[in-house]
Amino acid sequence: MTYEVPEIPGEQTEDPTGHHDEHGWPLWEVFVRPKRGLNHSHAGSLHAPDAEAAVQNARDAYTRRAEGISVWVVPSTAIHASDDSEAMFEPFEDRPYRHPTFYDIPEEVGQM
Amino acid sequence: MTGEDRFLETIEADDKVEPRDWMPDGYRKTLIRQIAQHAHSEVIGMQPEGNWITRAPTLMRKIILMAKVQDEAGHGLYLYSAAETLGVSRDELQHLLHTGKQKYSSIFNYPTLSWADIGAIGWLVDGAAIVNQIALQQTSYGPYARAMVKICKEESFHARQGYSILLALSRGSEAQRAMMQDAVDRWWWPSLMMFGPPDAESTHTEQSMEWKIKRVTNDELRQRFVDQTVPQGQHLGVTFPDPDLAYDEGTGHWMIGDIDWDEFWAVVKGDGRLNRERIAAKVRAWEGGAWVREAATAYAEKVNLRRTA
Numbered sequence: 001m002t003y004e005v006p007e008i009p010g011e012q013t014e015d016p017t018g019h020h021d022e023h024g025w026p027l028w029e030v031f032v033r034p035k036r037g038l039n040h041s042h043a044g045s046l047h048a049p050d051a052e053a054a055v056q057n058a059r060d061a062y063t064r065r066a067e068g069i070s071v072w073v074v075p076s077t078a079i080h081a082s083d084d085s086e087a088m089f090e091p092f093e094d095r096p097y098r099h100p101t102f103y104d105i106p107e108e109v110g111q112m
Numbered sequence: 113m114t115g116e117d118r119f120l121e122t123i124e125a126d127d128k129v130e131p132r133d134w135m136p137d138g139y140r141k142t143l144i145r146q147i148a149q150h151a152h153s154e155v156i157g158m159q160p161e162g163n164w165i166t167r168a169p170t171l172m173r174k175i176i177l178m179a180k181v182q183d184e185a186g187h188g189l190y191l192y193s194a195a196e197t198l199g200v201s202r203d204e205l206q207h208l209l210h211t212g213k214q215k216y217s218s219i220f221n222y223p224t225l226s227w228a229d230i231g232a233i234g235w236l237v238d239g240a241a242i243v244n245q246i247a248l249q250q251t252s253y254g255p256y257a258r259a260m261v262k263i264c265k266e267e268s269f270h271a272r273q274g275y276s277i278l279l280a281l282s283r284g285s286e287a288q289r290a291m292m293q294d295a296v297d298r299w300w301w302p303s304l305m306m307f308g309p310p311d312a313e314s315t316h317t318e319q320s321m322e323w324k325i326k327r328v329t330n331d332e333l334r335q336r337f338v339d340q341t342v343p344q345g346q347h348l349g350v351t352f353p354d355p356d357l358a359y360d361e362g363t364g365h366w367m368i369g370d371i372d373w374d375e376f377w378a379v380v381k382g383d384g385r386l387n388r389e390r391i392a393a394k395v396r397a398w399e400g401g402a403w404v405r406e407a408a409t410a411y412a413e414k415v416n417l418r419r420t421a
Contacts, residue, residue, distance in 0.1 A: 011213055011215065016204050017198070025409070050411075053408060053412065064179075086113070
């Protein structure tokens with residue numbers, strides 16, 4: 001369906017960003033472990049008043065179809081992110097010798 | 113490399129733009145608007161179906177419908193979360209919906225008059241939504257694309273449960289078949305309108321396609337939907353309320369007659385059957401739930417105090 005409904009009179013056209021949540025519930029990042037033996041991985045986020053409620057909501061929102069057997073919730077503000085600029089990760093691209101495929105092994109030697 | 117160069121390179125390479133990347137103001141604004149409308153549609157979409165939960169014909173149909181309506185709430189959540197990564201707050205989006213400053217899909221301004229409507233919505237409305245959302249899985253903004261992947265997985269249950277309702281009716285009595293036909297008669301055209309105005313009149317399409325927010329045009333998506341849906345309708349034994357509907361041997365496509373765009377614009381502009389009622393019900397639910405939110409906040413504060421004391 002088109003979710004870009006045509007613009008009509010009365011629609012807000014100014015930038016809606018910059019407002020804060022009034023009820024002040026913090027944002028939580030949700031991590032789900034799909035089954036034993038696998039890592040928890042990021043599933044999404046949600047608002048909740050505290051960790052207990054966040055876990056409950058995460059269960060309802062992200063594991064309605066047995067997608068997981070365990071959830072973690074982490075306050076979004078507790079996550080510190082890397083600076084994703086080129087300088088941070090690019091040096092690794094010119095170090096192919098760190099990968100096994102850099103080395104040619106004679107066929108007679110077999111699997112290594 | 114400047115932020116803009118990197119943005120253009122990302123789009124060109126069919127890579128995803130992520131929240132902390134530089135992006136043009138217009139790109140951010142277009143996405144907030146579209147994702148918000150999409151989220152609002154999921155949330156308002158709970159009303160026409162919720163209308164039949166207490167009157168579902170069997171307990172099995174009832175729990176299925178409850179699960180579906182719960183899914184719609186979940187879809188709204190995924191999408192609001194995606195919008196929030198663009199710097200807009202949840203409360204602000206809600207406020208814009210409640211005050212009519214942001215829209216939701218017009219399809220939800222039509223009433224659900226019979227049980228067959230629940231079948232028709234699943235089959236046609238969710239069917240149309242799936243065609244659109246499959247295309248949107250390729251959208252250029254990462255959080256939106258990921259939300260679409262998750263939603264598409266769940267949405268296929270929605271379409272199939274709807275079709276299953278109609279299949280049961282098609283094997284039922286004369287009156288049940290008539291009820292099914294009546295529902296299809298009322299939902300067919302609005303479902304086609306869901307894809308939006310024809311490409312020639314769609315003001316946002318060009319820029320959105322350039323930014324790869326939108327990957328397939330309105331008319332092309334509509335055609336995909338028609339082609340997949342008409343044979344499914346034939347299997348049910350229903351007719352479509354379009355005397356011009358015909359299979360074109362040359363192109364292999366089903367050709368439809370003219371869509372009544374006056375009706376579309378009237379509903380978009382607020383004069384659908386239920387525009388006012390839908391928003392009033394939404395505001396009522398929000399206000400009615402205020403004490404729950406207050407209690408949850410108070411409880412969290414109390415527990416926190418006890419922990420730190």
